[in-house]
Amino acid sequence: MKKEEVFESYKENIMPTYKKVPLVFTKGKGSRLWDIHNNVYLDFFPGWGAGNLGHCHPKVMAAVREQISKLIFIPNNYYHIPQARLAKEIVYWSFPSKVFFCNSGAEANEAAIKLARKFGDGRYEIITFDDSFHGRTLAALSATGQKKYQSGFEPLVAGFKTVKFNDLEAVKSALTDKTVAVMLELIQGEGGVNVAKRDFVLGLRKICDEKKLLLIVDEVQTGIGRTGKLFCYQHYGITPDIMTLAKALGAGLPIGCMVVKKDIADTLTPGMHASTFGGGPVICKAAQAVLRSVKKEKLLANAQKMGEYLLLLLAALKDRYEIIEEVRGIGLMAGVELNIEGKAIVEKCMQNGLLINCTHDKVLRLMPALNVTKKEIDKAIAILNRILGDAPQGDTLQRFSGKNA
Numbered sequence: 001m002k003k004e005e006v007f008e009s010y011k012e013n014i015m016p017t018y019k020k021v022p023l024v025f026t027k028g029k030g031s032r033l034w035d036i037h038n039n040v041y042l043d044f045f046p047g048w049g050a051g052n053l054g055h056c057h058p059k060v061m062a063a064v065r066e067q068i069s070k071l072i073f074i075p076n077n078y079y080h081i082p083q084a085r086l087a088k089e090i091v092y093w094s095f096p097s098k099v100f101f102c103n104s105g106a107e108a109n110e111a112a113i114k115l116a117r118k119f120g121d122g123r124y125e126i127i128t129f130d131d132s133f134h135g136r137t138l139a140a141l142s143a144t145g146q147k148k149y150q151s152g153f154e155p156l157v158a159g160f161k162t163v164k165f166n167d168l169e170a171v172k173s174a175l176t177d178k179t180v181a182v183m184l185e186l187i188q189g190e191g192g193v194n195v196a197k198r199d200f201v202l203g204l205r206k207i208c209d210e211k212k213l214l215l216i217v218d219e220v221q222t223g224i225g226r227t228g229k230l231f232c233y234q235h236y237g238i239t240p241d242i243m244t245l246a247k248a249l250g251a252g253l254p255i256g257c258m259v260v261k262k263d264i265a266d267t268l269t270p271g272m273h274a275s276t277f278g279g280g281p282v283i284c285k286a287a288q289a290v291l292r293s294v295k296k297e298k299l300l301a302n303a304q305k306m307g308e309y310l311l312l313l314l315a316a317l318k319d320r321y322e323i324i325e326e327v328r329g330i331g332l333m334a335g336v337e338l339n340i341e342g343k344a345i346v347e348k349c350m351q352n353g354l355l356i357n358c359t360h361d362k363v364l365r366l367m368p369a370l371n372v373t374k375k376e377i378d379k380a381i382a383i384l385n386r387i388l389g390d391a392p393q394g395d396t397l398q399r400f401s402g403k404n405a
């Protein structure tokens with residue numbers, strides 16, 4: 001197919017639910033992607049958070065090939081070894097728990113919401129946060145603290161109370177005798193790379209312990225080494241009651257996982273929740289290869305080191321350009337808040353061979369693979385520097401945004 005034919009097929013046959021970038025990719029390796037014309041791009045937002053190992057990691061490819069030649073699928077009323085092994089590894093690397101496998105982040109959060117309601121035995125309210133993002137299925141969407149995603153889909157699922165992020169008093173005021181859980185991302189990804197404060201998280205843990213609430217931590221984006229630890233909660237010295245995972249656990253293949261503290265893990269009993277494809281043999285083999293590669297290739301250490309380097313270089317850009325308001329993040333989850341819209345900058349980066357993301361209109365999001373090199377970071381920053389240098393600054397910006405008009 002030629003590029004134009006691909007665009008035409010999408011236009012005619014695929015529902016227009018995504019804003020599309022006019023690129024057709026055919027090949028990927030590590031932090032690089034090749035388009036249909038063989039142009040190469042440096043991917044600093046691989047797989048929308050699913051690409052922590054970069055593209056086509058050899059260990060994942062080998063694991064998939066091996067499993068696919070033996071047994072592609074077996075439903076969840078039978079046993080198979082890849083699921084048994086993967087569950088054991090996730091539990092080993094996280095906290096004493098049991099897991100439930102599904103296929104996406106939204107599904108993992110749905111499972112957590114259902115478990116919380118069952119656990120609540122009449123208590124059903126879940127406190128979530130402004131600017132959070134928990135997925136597009138109806139309950140996950142109802143948990144999401146961003147009206148722009150919910151608009152048009154009302155009535156939403158009842159029982160969610162959204163309060164200000166990083167504000168413990170707001171949480172306390174929202175508590176009722178019906179509250180059963182608090183659900184949050186420790187770094188809000190879609191919401192603009194907003195980092196939860198330590199005292200806030202410790203305070204949440206304390207409230208949950210005192211009131212017998214479940215602390216649900218959505219690690220769909222922060223999990224699997226993104227922040228330099230395998231799970232982001234490990235930065236805070238707390239243990240969640242439920243952790244949800246997806247994205248990078250599958251290295252690009254669909255997986256979701258709910259990890260539930262052992263003493264409440266039997267809340268859901270046979271017949272209460274299910275997923276046909278959840279935890280199939282192929283994806284479980286792939287996810288095992290992901291976890292092993294993160295450990296064997298010392299990717300957590302690399303994410304910490306390269307993350308510090310990336311944030312340092314971004315901070316230097318902030319000193320140089322007035323349009324940068326703030327640089328924030330942990331490990332290789334970096335946000336650059338601008339005082340102008342970021343869309344044009346992302347487009348120019350793309351035209352110059354660098355793929356990044358803009359979220360919340362004004363926050364550039366850089367989440368390179370955990371095996372990114374210093375050289376690749378230097379190259380990305382050089383491109384970004386050039387583009388930011390061309391963007392309107394100071395007086396020009398004021399005229400540009402009409403403030404002096």
Ligand SMILES: Cc1ncc(COP(=O)(O)O)c(C=O)c1O
Binds near residue numbers: 105109134136
């Ligand atoms: C924190 C968080 N939770 C949940 C989701 C939903 O995941 P999925 O798209 O796999 O359903 C996302 C997706 O971006 C996310 O970032």
